[in-house]
Every structure is written in structure tokens, then in C-alpha cells.
Amino acid sequence: MFRYLAFGLLFLHISFISFSQTKPQNTSKSRWVDSVYKALPLEEKIAQLMIIRSPAEMQGKDYDTAVNNIRRYNVGGVCFFKGTPYAQVSLVDYYQKIARTPLWFSMDAEWGLAMRLDSIPAFPRQLTLGAMSNDSVVYAMGVEVALQMKKAGIHLDFIPCIDVNSNRSNPVIGTRSFGEDPDNVARKAYMYMKALQDHNIYTSLKHFPGHGDTESDSHVSLPLVKTSQQHIDSVALYPYKYLIKKGADGVMVAHLSVLAYDTTSNLPSSLSPKIVTDLLRKDLGYKGIVYTDGLEMKGITNYFSCGDIAVKALAAGVDVLLLPENVSAAIDSVKSAIDKGIITMDMIEEKCKKVLTAKYNLGLNKPQPLYSQNYDVKAFKGNNFDNISTEIFAEAATLLLNKHNLLPITNVDEKKIADVAISPSYISEFGKTMDIYAKAKHFQVQDKITKSELERFLQDIETYDVVIMTLQGTLSGNAQNNFGISKRSLELVNTISKRAKKTVLCLFANPYVLQNISDFGNMDALVMGYQQSKYAYQTVVNKIFGFDYFRGKLPVTASSQFPLYSGLITSKKDLTQSVPQEAGLNTAYFDTIDMLAQMGITERIYPGCQVLVAKDGNIIYNKAFGTHTYDDTIAVELSDLYDVASITKVMATTLSMMKLYEKGKIDLDKPISTYIPAFKKSKVKGNLTIREIMSHNAGLTAWIPFYKSLIVPDTAPKYFSKVQSDDFPYHVADSLYGTKKMREYIYNRILQSSDNPHKYVYSDIGFYIMAEIILQLTGKTVDEYAAENIYEKLNLTHTTFNPLEKFPRNQIIPTEYDTVFRKQLIQGYVHDPGAALLGGISGHAGLFSNTGDLVILTEMLLQGGTYDGVQIFEKATIDTFNTCYYKGNRRALGFEKPENPVSKSTHVYTGVSPQSFGHTGFTGCLFWADPQYDLIYIFLSNRVCPDASSNKLSKSQIRLKIHEQIYNAVLKK
Numbered sequence: 001m002f003r004y005l006a007f008g009l010l011f012l013h014i015s016f017i018s019f020s021q022t023k024p025q026n027t028s029k030s031r032w033v034d035s036v037y038k039a040l041p042l043e044e045k046i047a048q049l050m051i052i053r054s055p056a057e058m059q060g061k062d063y064d065t066a067v068n069n070i071r072r073y074n075v076g077g078v079c080f081f082k083g084t085p086y087a088q089v090s091l092v093d094y095y096q097k098i099a100r101t102p103l104w105f106s107m108d109a110e111w112g113l114a115m116r117l118d119s120i121p122a123f124p125r126q127l128t129l130g131a132m133s134n135d136s137v138v139y140a141m142g143v144e145v146a147l148q149m150k151k152a153g154i155h156l157d158f159i160p161c162i163d164v165n166s167n168r169s170n171p172v173i174g175t176r177s178f179g180e181d182p183d184n185v186a187r188k189a190y191m192y193m194k195a196l197q198d199h200n201i202y203t204s205l206k207h208f209p210g211h212g213d214t215e216s217d218s219h220v221s222l223p224l225v226k227t228s229q230q231h232i233d234s235v236a237l238y239p240y241k242y243l244i245k246k247g248a249d250g251v252m253v254a255h256l257s258v259l260a261y262d263t264t265s266n267l268p269s270s271l272s273p274k275i276v277t278d279l280l281r282k283d284l285g286y287k288g289i290v291y292t293d294g295l296e297m298k299g300i301t302n303y304f305s306c307g308d309i310a311v312k313a314l315a316a317g318v319d320v321l322l323l324p325e326n327v328s329a330a331i332d333s334v335k336s337a338i339d340k341g342i343i344t345m346d347m348i349e350e351k352c353k354k355v356l357t358a359k360y361n362l363g364l365n366k367p368q369p370l371y372s373q374n375y376d377v378k379a380f381k382g383n384n385f386d387n388i389s390t391e392i393f394a395e396a397a398t399l400l401l402n403k404h405n406l407l408p409i410t411n412v413d414e415k416k417i418a419d420v421a422i423s424p425s426y427i428s429e430f431g432k433t434m435d436i437y438a439k440a441k442h443f444q445v446q447d448k449i450t451k452s453e454l455e456r457f458l459q460d461i462e463t464y465d466v467v468i469m470t471l472q473g474t475l476s477g478n479a480q481n482n483f484g485i486s487k488r489s490l491e492l493v494n495t496i497s498k499r500a501k502k503t504v505l506c507l508f509a510n511p512y513v514l515q516n517i518s519d520f521g522n523m524d525a526l527v528m529g530y531q532q533s534k535y536a537y538q539t540v541v542n543k544i545f546g547f548d549y550f551r552g553k554l555p556v557t558a559s560s561q562f563p564l565y566s567g568l569i570t571s572k573k574d575l576t577q578s579v580p581q582e583a584g585l586n587t588a589y590f591d592t593i594d595m596l597a598q599m600g601i602t603e604r605i606y607p608g609c610q611v612l613v614a615k616d617g618n619i620i621y622n623k624a625f626g627t628h629t630y631d632d633t634i635a636v637e638l639s640d641l642y643d644v645a646s647i648t649k650v651m652a653t654t655l656s657m658m659k660l661y662e663k664g665k666i667d668l669d670k671p672i673s674t675y676i677p678a679f680k681k682s683k684v685k686g687n688l689t690i691r692e693i694m695s696h697n698a699g700l701t702a703w704i705p706f707y708k709s710l711i712v713p714d715t716a717p718k719y720f721s722k723v724q725s726d727d728f729p730y731h732v733a734d735s736l737y738g739t740k741k742m743r744e745y746i747y748n749r750i751l752q753s754s755d756n757p758h759k760y761v762y763s764d765i766g767f768y769i770m771a772e773i774i775l776q777l778t779g780k781t782v783d784e785y786a787a788e789n790i791y792e793k794l795n796l797t798h799t800t801f802n803p804l805e806k807f808p809r810n811q812i813i814p815t816e817y818d819t820v821f822r823k824q825l826i827q828g829y830v831h832d833p834g835a836a837l838l839g840g841i842s843g844h845a846g847l848f849s850n851t852g853d854l855v856i857l858t859e860m861l862l863q864g865g866t867y868d869g870v871q872i873f874e875k876a877t878i879d880t881f882n883t884c885y886y887k888g889n890r891r892a893l894g895f896e897k898p899e900n901p902v903s904k905s906t907h908v909y910t911g912v913s914p915q916s917f918g919h920t921g922f923t924g925c926l927f928w929a930d931p932q933y934d935l936i937y938i939f940l941s942n943r944v945c946p947d948a949s950s951n952k953l954s955k956s957q958i959r960l961k962i963h964e965q966i967y968n969a970v971l972k973k
Contacts, residue, residue, distance in 0.1 A: 127510070149196070157202070225258045261279055433541040575856060672690060927939075
């Protein structure tokens with residue numbers, strides 16, 4: 001019974017559809033279109049078929065002409081070119097105000113507004129998109145471009161370019177094409193087109209019937225397409241067939257001489273009925289709007305007058321005349337053609353109503369908003385620009401050579417690495433990112449380097465284990481100018497490759513430049529980054545050092561050695577660089593994180609900070625904010641080191657104790673006097689256990705200001721010297737050294753300190769004791785033991801004690817200006833005065849690191865003790881130390897656990913799971929991991945600079961608020 005009922009309903013549904021499709025439509029749209037059309041005099045009906053040029057500037061000859069054409073002729077639309085964002089939106093408002101019929105505004109913005117307007121960053125070029133296998137990222141970029149168009153008042157974007165670029169000598173298409181595979185071009189173009197259509201922005205496929213296989217530029221001459229009709233049909237027309245079936249709403253016809261379809265001498269395809277009507281309309285079945293390419297271009301004006309162009313284009317089947325040189329002459333010629341019967345009024349009506357229908361669909365039948373009132377240049381960039389650009393270059397970067405699996409580079413602390421930027425300029429972002437992973441030496445080699453200078457450089461470069469060269473071309477480069485790379489630069493690449501031990505060449509240029517490199521035999525690795533962009537530089541460096549994996553493929557045949565779709569895929573590390581979208585997270589919450597981090601700087605809570613978020617083994621957010629101090633302009637970089645203060649307790653001391661526990665060197669429940677004989681002098685302290693002390697359940701005093709009794713005038717000379725010697729070995733600060741008896745003095749004070757056994761007191765003192773246990777059992781200080789057993793095995797390059805021994809001072813974030821003890825700004829020395837007395841090495845403080853290294857340590861803990869195939873701990877060991885053992889005490893062994901109730905916390909979000917763990921640092925630092933959500937949060941700041949007395953960071957709860965936004969992003973995907 002239900003089967004027959006369903007059939008009946010289906011029949012009624014089909015009948016209704018059939019009826020609705022045949023019934024005459026009398027909608028509000030058709031009424032508006034008809035009424036506007038009827039009210040227009042003939043001249044204005046013709047003018048509605050024109051889109052005129054205007055600069056995005058309110059001055060100049062083109063601006064004056066545009067105003068006149070709108071006022072006098074009531075043209076249909078305006079296409080904006082070079083200018084400023086504010087002028088753009090102001091002109092949208094002004095032009096709409098003076099127009100008698102609503103204007104539609106257009107732009108040729110293939111990589112977003114930046115193609116025409118200043119002050120706005122550019123999205124990647126289509127050739128870069130063509131190197132990706134993930135087409136959905138193209139849609140994501142298209143959405144952002146659509147939102148840019150809407151904010152700028154643009155209704156029509158002349159994209160996507162679907163030319164199949166199969167000719168390396170093409171002077172005009174180049175990076176504007178998705179590549180040479182028609183199917184790849186079609187799929188990615190569909191994503192781009194669909195994204196704009198979904199946001200009610202009109203599009204236009206171009207340049208019909210295909211500008212990809214030409215060797216001249218239609219802006220300056222009439223290009224000749226020499227290929228056969230069969231080749232054009234299977235290659236150039238393939239994307240048009242695909243996209244017309246997918247609902248293309250616009251096609252731009254190019255000024256080309258396509259002899260395979262029309263042998264008329266010097267007749268551009270834009271004026272050919274055989275190409276516009278017969279091929280596009282009839283053969284391909286296209287029913288949407290057809291635009292000419294710009295009618296100012298020499299490819300058409302060299303052969304026809306403005307009036308003849310207008311008549312021939314409309315007669316050929318074109319709907320919209322783009323950028324006519326003379327509106328008045330075009331109108332007069334079309335009117336004359338109507339009188340002669342060359343063009344009929346039915347043709348004018350059909351074309352004009354197409355334009356008016358588009359305007360109705362765009363909402364132009366209603367009053368338009370004033371765009372200039374809501375002007376915000378930052379809004380034009382878009383909320384997801386950074387994330388999408390990062391993801392595109394991460395997907396696109398292509399590895400073409402990798403001899404002996406040189407990439408990714410591992411054991412960087414054991415390798416001497418050089419970063420060599422070849423002319424024209426140094427790629428600073430590349431070097432900055434490299435500094436995060438390796439202590440590389442940076443060089444710049446210009447084309448003008450002399451023979452003797454080059455030889456000295458080569459002798460130096462021979463001493464390096466790996467030389468990473470960067471070479472960049474220009475986005476406007478083509479075969480005629482070597483794609484923006486000089487022959488001398490290519491010679492330098494070959495010369496350096498011959499002399500260096502191992503070389504990696506990173507090309508940020510058109511892939512076709514590979515044909516100009518004569519010898520790849522001396523190169524060990526070759527990377528194609530495609531464009532000069534900080535996002536390209538960053539993602540290539542990430543991949544070189546294994547924090548992402550190569551997966552891009554060449555979208556064109558670059559040379560005989562590197563054909564279409566060349567590209568090696570490398571293995572993925574446990575932690576990789578990613579973006580919030582890839583984790584399915586809402587990016588709006590990360591915009592709030594930006595705001596909160598910046599607010600801390602604005603309100604002088606800290607001069608600068610680093611913030612990192614990792615989810616499911618992907619670093620999805622890692623940013624640096626602010627400056628080193630309030631008084632300087634040195635920007636915080638991700639490669640800079642922070643004094644992480646009490647995070648030392650976990651990331652150095654606890655990890656070292658865990659290793660001793662695994663080796664059977666310690667028993668958590670034995671008295672500490674078992675390991676430090678001196679503690680037998682104290683019956684109370686000597687009987688405390690490691691478990692009690694590391695859980696802060698030993699009742700030890702919270703801290704001891706050891707330095708206070710040492711800096712009085714009568715005592716200071718006994719304990720300090722301005723010169724280092726055997727008697728004064730401990731480097732406390734600039735020109736300040738501590739006595740070799742300092743350790744003995746400190747541990748005697750600890751033995752004599754008050755205690756309240758078996759009570760919870762958060763104490764630094766217990767971790768002085770743990771450091772001493774490590775020394776007694778291994779003969780190594782905590783920094784040596786942690787480095788040997790943990791940091792070096794994980795290839796950590798920016799985690800150390802006493803960083804001035806390994807890093808330049810300007811890479812180390814300053815802490816407090818000490819006015820009492822050391823009388824100087826503390827930079828490169830531990831902030832904690834007790835740790836400073838021990839030469840910067842203690843169990844409770846002294847560690848310096850950055851977000852990039854701390855996230856590896858944290859990820860290793862989340863993964864049960866293993867990272868990137870290297871086992872540091874057994875999972876059972878981590879579980880033992882990451883457990884709370886005492887009632888009313890939220891401290892595990894070294895690790896901090898959530899407050900109970902969590903609402904009491906001032907730095908950790910209340911929504912963390914009970915399994916989560918982490919620690920804070922007095923200097924303004926925090927790391928927190930949540931196994932339930934596979935989530936890591938790291939916040940590093942120098943809130944103690946220049947004064948530690950006012951803890952505005954804790955009062956502001958910025959760390960907690962950022963943490964809350966992270967959980968919002970995770971829980972409200």
C-alpha cells in the first residue's frame with residue numbers, strides 16, 4: 001500500500017513540476033526587470049550592456065570619464081582597477097548615488113582585492129593552488145575572496161581563469177593558470193567559482209576559448225592559436241564543458257585568432273559569431289552572460305574602431321561590452337546597426353534583460369548600503385586569511401629531489417647548517433622560521449659578488465654540513481625575463497652546490513624556471529615553494545625540519561626531468577604544522593585569542609608573548625606578539641627564548657627523576673637521606689620521601705631568599721666577585737660571579753629551614769633537593785642529565801639552561817630589572833635569585849625554552865612517552881608521576897593538576913578534564929595538556945619585565961580567557 005501511495009505522490013510531484021515549468025512566470029523579478037527595461041530610452045538600453053573602467057581613486061582622467069559616462073549615458077556597470085580600499089568603497093557609494101539605474105560593480109581580482117587595491121595582502125596565485133591535491137582548500141579561499149568582494153561593494157569578479165597553461169613561453173597567463181592538466185584546472189576552477197556563487201557574487205570563466213597555448217599577450221597584440229580543433233576541444237575547452245554543466249553564470253571571450261574555428265584574417269574570437277554563437281552558445285550549450293575581454297586591448301583595437309568593435313561583438317553573441325574606449329561612439333554605432341538591421345531590438349532586449357536580471361539577483365532592486373560608513377581596512381583582509389594562506393602553501397610545497405632522504409633534516413643540534421639567500425634580497429621570514437628549529441648561520445649572496453669575495457664565501461661554506469639555498473623569482477616573471485631570476489643567480493646556485501657538502505635549493509618562483517637550471521647533479525634536495533610569501537617561506541622551513549610533510553605535485557611540466565605531477569611525499573612527524581580549519585575548529589575563537597594576547601600588551605601586563613595551541617598532533621596556532629621590553633622595538637619572534645621559571649620543575653627536574661625511576665635508581669618512598677647523606681643531620685627532612693616532596697606534601701618552606709644575607713656590605717665580598725675564577729665559578733649576572741662554596745651555603749640553609757612535615761605547601765625548596773639527588777646519583781647536574789637523556793634525543797634546539805652560552809642575547813627575552821640584588825636588567829640569566837646563585841642551574845628554575853620545543857616535550861607526554869619513533873619514557877612511568885597521592889592536594893609528582901573545584905583557578909579554564917596536567921611559571925608562563933581532547937596550550941610571557949611586584953597577569957586572567965577560547969573552538973566546532 002505504501003509503495004502505491006509513494007508512487008502517487010511522486011506522480012503529483014512530477015505533474016506539479018511540469019505545470020510550474022510551463023506556466024508563464026509573473027514574478028516580482030520579471031516585473032522589476034520589465035519595468036526598468038521599458039523606462040530606459042534606447043541609448044540607455046545599449047549603455048546597460050557596458051561596464052566601464054574606473055580607478056579606485058577619486059581623481060584623474062579615468063575617474064572624470066567614469067563620472068561623465070555614468071551621469072550622461074547611464075552605463076550598466078563599473079570595473080575598478082588600481083587604488084585604495086577607502087576610495088573604492090567611497091566610489092561605490094558615490095557612483096550608485098549619481099546613477100539613474102543601479103550599477104553593478106566588478107573587478108578582475110584573481111587573488112582577491114590585493115590584485116587591484118593596496119594595503120591588502122594577496123591570496124596565493126592559481127598555479128600554487130594547482131599544486132594541491134586538496135581541492136576543498138580552493139573553496140575555502142574562494143569564500144574569503146567572496147567576503148572581500150562583498151565588503152568592497154563588488155558584485156562580479158572576473159574569475160576563475162581556466163586557461164590550460166601548456167606553453168611555458170606564454171607571456172600573460174603563467175601563474176594565473178591552475179596548470180596544464182585540463183581536469184585539475186576544471187575541478188579547482190569549479191571550487192573557486194562555486195564559493196563565489198554561494199555568496200551571491202557573479203563570476204566569469206576566462207579566456208574563452210583558451211589563452212593557455214599562446215606566445216603573445218592580447219593586451220599588446222592579437223595572439224595566434226595554432227593548435228588543431230581536436231586539441232582545443234580536448235584540452236582548452238575541457239574546463240568550459242565541465243563548468244558550464246556545473247552552472248557557470250559568466251564567460252569572458254578573449255581577443256585571440258583561433259584559426260581552427262574561424263579563418264577570417266585578424267578577427268578576434270570576441271567578434272567571431274562562429275566562436276561566440278556557434279561554439280559557445282550552440283555546441284557547448286551555454287546560456288549565461290557572455291562578456292568581452294577588455295575592449296581597450298591592442299589585440300582588438302589594432303584592427304577595429306571602438307564603434308565597429310561594439311557592433312561586431314554584440315552581433316557575434318556577446319552580452320556585455322567590457323571597458324569600451326568610447327561609450328558615446330559605441331552607442332552611436334549600435335544605434336546605427338539597429339537601423340540597418342545588423343542588430344535587432346530583440347537582441348538588445350534579451351541582452352539588457354540578462355543584465356537587469358543579474359542586478360535583481362544581486363539585490364540591486366533595493367536601496368544599497370553605504371559601504372564607506374563601515375570602512376575598515378583590516379576587515380578586507382578577512383578573518384581566515386592567515387590560516388587559509390598557510391594551508392594552501394602547506395598543501396602545495398613540492399619536493400622534487402631528496403637524495404639519501406636528506407629531508408627532513410634530523411639531529412639538527414649535531415649539524416652545522418647554513419642558510420644562503422641568493423639575489424635579489426634576503427628572505428627574512430625564511431631565516432626567522434629556520435631559527436625556530438636550528439641554530440643556522442645566515443648568508444646573503446648578491447649577483448654583484450666579486451670573484452675573490454665568492455671564493456672566500458665558498459671556503460667558509462665548505463665547513464657546513466648542510467647548505468640551504470633560497471632563490472626567488474617575480475610573480476610577473478615569464479620566459480622572456482627568465483621568470484624574474486637572473487642567469488648570474490642560477491650560476492651561483494650551481495657553483496655553491498658543487499662546493500658544499502650537502503645542498504638544499506628552495507625555489508620560490510614559477511616552476512618553469514627549472515628548465516633554466518643546467519645541472520641538478522650536485523644538489524641533494526630540491527623544493528618548489530612557488531611564490532614569494534611569508535607563508536610559503538614558513539611552510540617550506542617547517543617541512544625541511546619535519547614539522548610538516550611534503551605532499552604537493554607540480555601542476556605543469558617544468559622540464560624534461562620534472563614532468564607534470566612530479567613530487568615526493570615525505571613521512572609525517574608526530575607533530576605537524578596545521579591550521580584550525582583542518583582540525584574542524586571555528587577560527588573566530590582564534591581571532592579572540594589574537595585580541596586577548598594583544599590586550600595584555602596594550603594594558604602593559606607584559607611586553608610580549610608567545611601563544612601555541614596543538615590539537616590531535618597538529619600545531620594549529622603558534623604566534624608571537626609584542627616586543628622584548630616596553631622600551632625597545634625588538635619584536636618577539638617564535639625563535640626567541642623565555643625564562644620559563646617553575647616550568648623547570650616539570651620539564652627538567654621531573655623528567656629527569658622519571659628517567660632515574662625507570663632505571664631503578666630511585667624509590668619514591670625511601671627517605672631522601674638515602675640519596676643525600678647530608679640530610680641525615682635532619683631527622684625531619686632526612687625522613688621525607690621523594691613522593692612527598694615532589695607532590696609538595698612535605699611541608700617544606702615555600703622559598704628562601706638566600707641572597708639577602710649575602711649582599712650586605714660586610715658579607716658580599718666573601719660571596720661575590722666581578723671576575724670569574726676557580727674560587728668564583730658561578731655566573732650570576734653580567735660582571736657578577738658567585739663563590740664555589742655557594743652550593744654548600746644554600747643546602748645548609750635548606751637543612752636549617754623550618755618545616756611542617758606531611759602538609760601541603762607549594763615549595764621551591766623540594767626541587768633544590770631533587771636536583772641534588774640527580775647530581776649525587778649521576779654525577780651530572782640537572783641541566784646535563786636532562787639534555788643527555790631527553791632534549792638531545794628529541795632534537796630540541798631551543799631548550800637549555802644558561803642560554804647565553806648558546807644563543808645571542810637579542811634572542812633571549814629579558815625579565816625583571818633587579819634593583820636589589822644584581823642591579824641590572826636580567827637578560828640571558830635566570831630570573832630566580834636562588835637559581836642564579838647556583839650559576840643558573842637548579843631544580844626549581846633556570847630552564848629557558850620557547851613554544852616550539854615545549855610543545856614537543858608535552859606531545860611526548862601525551863603520547864605515552866614516545867615522540868616521532870623515539871621512546872623517552874614508558875607510559876606506566878608517566879602515569880605514576882602524573883597521579884595525585886594526597887587528599888586535598890592537587891599536585892602530582894611535579895605536575896600540576898586541575899583545581900578542585902576547577903572554578904578556583906586563575907589560569908586554567910574550568911572545562912579542562914580531570915586527566916589534564918601542566919604547570920605555571922612565575923615569569924608569566926604556562927603549559928597545559930588535556931589527554932581527553934588531545935589538546936596542548938602553551939603561553940609564554942615576561943610579565944615580570946621590568947617589575948615583578950604587581951602580578952597583573954594573574955589578576956587579568958588572560959591566560960585563562962585564552963584557554964577558554966581554545967575549548968570553545970574545540971567544543972563548538
